[in-house]
Amino acid sequence: MLASQLMTPALELKKSLNQPITALALSEADAKALAALGADHAVFLQSAGKWVDGFAEAIFTQVSKAAASIVLIGGTLRGKTIAAYVAAKMNAGMTTDAMTLKVANGKLQATRVLYAGLAMCEEDVVLPAVATIRPRTFLAPPAAAIPGTVETVAVETDARVTLGAVSPNGDTGVDITTAGKLIAVGRGFRKKEDLKLAEDLAAVLKAELACSRGVAEDEHWLPIARYVGISGQTVKPDLYLAVGLSGQVQHMVGCRESKVIVAVNTDERAPIFEAADYGVVGDLYEVLPLLTAALRK
Amino acid sequence: MPKCLVCYKWTLDEQDIKIKPEDLSLDASRAKGKISDFDRNAIEEAALLVEKNGGAVDALTYGTATVKQSLKDALSRGPAKVYWIADASAESADAAVTANVLAAAIRKIGPYDLILCGEGSSDMFNQQTAARLAALLGIPCLTFLQKLSGEGAVVSATRKLEDGTEEVSVTGPVVVSVLSEINKPRIPTMKQVLGASKKPNEEIKIADLGLKPEDLVPKATRSTVKGFVMQRKNVMFKESSAADNVAKLKAGLASEGLI
Numbered sequence: 001m002l003a004s005q006l007m008t009p010a011l012e013l014k015k016s017l018n019q020p021i022t023a024l025a026l027s028e029a030d031a032k033a034l035a036a037l038g039a040d041h042a043v044f045l046q047s048a049g050k051w052v053d054g055f056a057e058a059i060f061t062q063v064s065k066a067a068a069s070i071v072l073i074g075g076t077l078r079g080k081t082i083a084a085y086v087a088a089k090m091n092a093g094m095t096t097d098a099m100t101l102k103v104a105n106g107k108l109q110a111t112r113v114l115y116a117g118l119a120m121c122e123e124d125v126v127l128p129a130v131a132t133i134r135p136r137t138f139l140a141p142p143a144a145a146i147p148g149t150v151e152t153v154a155v156e157t158d159a160r161v162t163l164g165a166v167s168p169n170g171d172t173g174v175d176i177t178t179a180g181k182l183i184a185v186g187r188g189f190r191k192k193e194d195l196k197l198a199e200d201l202a203a204v205l206k207a208e209l210a211c212s213r214g215v216a217e218d219e220h221w222l223p224i225a226r227y228v229g230i231s232g233q234t235v236k237p238d239l240y241l242a243v244g245l246s247g248q249v250q251h252m253v254g255c256r257e258s259k260v261i262v263a264v265n266t267d268e269r270a271p272i273f274e275a276a277d278y279g280v281v282g283d284l285y286e287v288l289p290l291l292t293a294a295l296r297k
Numbered sequence: 298m299p300k301c302l303v304c305y306k307w308t309l310d311e312q313d314i315k316i317k318p319e320d321l322s323l324d325a326s327r328a329k330g331k332i333s334d335f336d337r338n339a340i341e342e343a344a345l346l347v348e349k350n351g352g353a354v355d356a357l358t359y360g361t362a363t364v365k366q367s368l369k370d371a372l373s374r375g376p377a378k379v380y381w382i383a384d385a386s387a388e389s390a391d392a393a394v395t396a397n398v399l400a401a402a403i404r405k406i407g408p409y410d411l412i413l414c415g416e417g418s419s420d421m422f423n424q425q426t427a428a429r430l431a432a433l434l435g436i437p438c439l440t441f442l443q444k445l446s447g448e449g450a451v452v453s454a455t456r457k458l459e460d461g462t463e464e465v466s467v468t469g470p471v472v473v474s475v476l477s478e479i480n481k482p483r484i485p486t487m488k489q490v491l492g493a494s495k496k497p498n499e500e501i502k503i504a505d506l507g508l509k510p511e512d513l514v515p516k517a518t519r520s521t522v523k524g525f526v527m528q529r530k531n532v533m534f535k536e537s538s539a540a541d542n543v544a545k546l547k548a549g550l551a552s553e554g555l556i
Contacts, residue, residue, distance in 0.1 A: 051463075051465070053438075053440075056428075056432075076458070076459055077440065077441045077456075077458050077459060078458060080424050080425070080428075080440075081427075081428045081438065081440045081441075082428070083425075083428075084392070084424070084425035084426075084427075084428035084429050084432075085428040085429070085431065085432045085438070086432075087392075087393070087425065087429065088393070088396060088428070088429035088430075088431075088432035088433055089432050091393070092393070092516060093391055093392075093393050093515070093516025093517035094392060094393070094423075094425055094517065095517055096422070096423045096424055096425065113422075113525075114420070114421060114422075114519075114522065115311040115314060115323075115420055116311055116419065116422065117525065118311055118314060118316070118323075118524060118525060119314075119316070119323055119522055119523060119524050119525055120522075120523055120525050121519045121520065121521060121522040121523070122519070122520050122521040123517050123518070123519050123520075124517070124518050124520065125516055125517040125518075126516050126517075129516070129517075158437055160436075160437045160467055160468075160469065161437050161439070161465055161466070161467050162465065162466045162467070163463065163464075163465055164453075164463070164464030164465060164466060165463070165464045166461065166462070166463045166464075167461050167462045167463070168460055168461035169460055169461045170461075181555070205556070217478060230422075238555060239550070239553075239555050249311075252527075256525075256527060259553075260550075260553050260555060261529060262546065262549075262550070268533075268535065273531070273533065274527065274529070274531065275527045275529055276529055276530075276531065277529045277530040277531070277532060277549075277553075278530065278532050278533075278534070278546055278549045278550075279531070279532070279533045279534065280534045280539075280542045280543070280546055281533065281534070281535045281542075282539045282542055283539070286539045287539050287542065287543060290539055290540055290543040291543045291546065291547070294543050294544065294547050295547065295556060
């Protein structure tokens, strides 16, 4: 649960502010889990309404009730929507997708990405402040010595929006974020069937496949769950092998904390090479089979 | 058909921004202005709705004096009129200030049934404007749309979220934010570019928006902007024989303990 990960920065901020942590959840189980991780007070917001975004007003009411100095919300698309709504109602500033957070000089000091990954900056927000945090920025903390209290509150959700059909992506069982090794494929591959070259290499390396935005969203050769980039997954594997992928900032921001980055590309001036520890200038159609064979030995 | 307003931002093209190697600061001196990428999708979506259902769409933008460079571009993409606010406050405006200004402008020039935004600006990508506007205007918001339609008073949309899609609809005024995949923005034709100069634009002065001074003070301020530069080994294998390159790569992977 993403909110579990948010408990880690929350516990740090609690030390600085010396204020209790209130956790808001949309299920009783989640509320109990957050109390067990150190939330002083966990609240289960209970409603007949099913649209998650429809809880924004109710969440604002709870935030006001708790007189929160800092509000942390998971940086999913829904989370960011709700966070910005709550920030506006609070007349507060908000930092989107904070990578680090601390309190300094009475402000929330966060670091974040700018210009699609080209730059980083520090962003100071006066209190009270809202911050969203992307999945896997933090790990969940260990269980607290004394769990907090749990309360159930009945709330109304936004009746103005009608929720229609919900179509889940379908659990492909793929989670590239836990893979130790990834082979990322780009549009240097000419057709879907050619991805087999990468699959063969992945089998030998015991790696998972990942891909660029174009391969997932434009070509639909691989599911979205495998797409690495600013609007996709962020990964930190031991090995990130980018094949036929140019390496633009929007992609690299999703994999730049990989331990070792390797690139295979025909274009010596592709930006991926500046971001790589090891680079092979060559045709993937030639290099991949040779590499697969060499690694089998 | 809904009366539409599309909000857009005039940004610096991040592709033109360079990182100065000596101190990693950003050099934007060569950066040209552009209508933020996702806002172009919002303008296009509004234009498509109007072409389908009739009516007209207005555009609204808030920026520094440079915002005047955007007017013809915006008008060539479909809107019938563009409202613009050029003010020094935009230089340091955060999402809170931006939303305060836009909401105040909308209260002045509206009401609108459908307000469109891009999912985020291509420079800061705060992704806050649409939801903030909805909160300030007291109307619902539907964000991250891959599909949008307006039939009479009902706005229906498909949101694309991490775990799948959901269909949502609203009767009555609404703010939406659109994804880049919702459409492919047109490249304005010569006729549309020439037609743009005949369309009206109207300046709105900040002083006429009835804002309190604190509404223009940013709550979030940026500092220490540094280019992100990867420190990588940059070992290149460029032999003419692919087999040689592969052998060297294999040795490199072994030295890293990866195989």
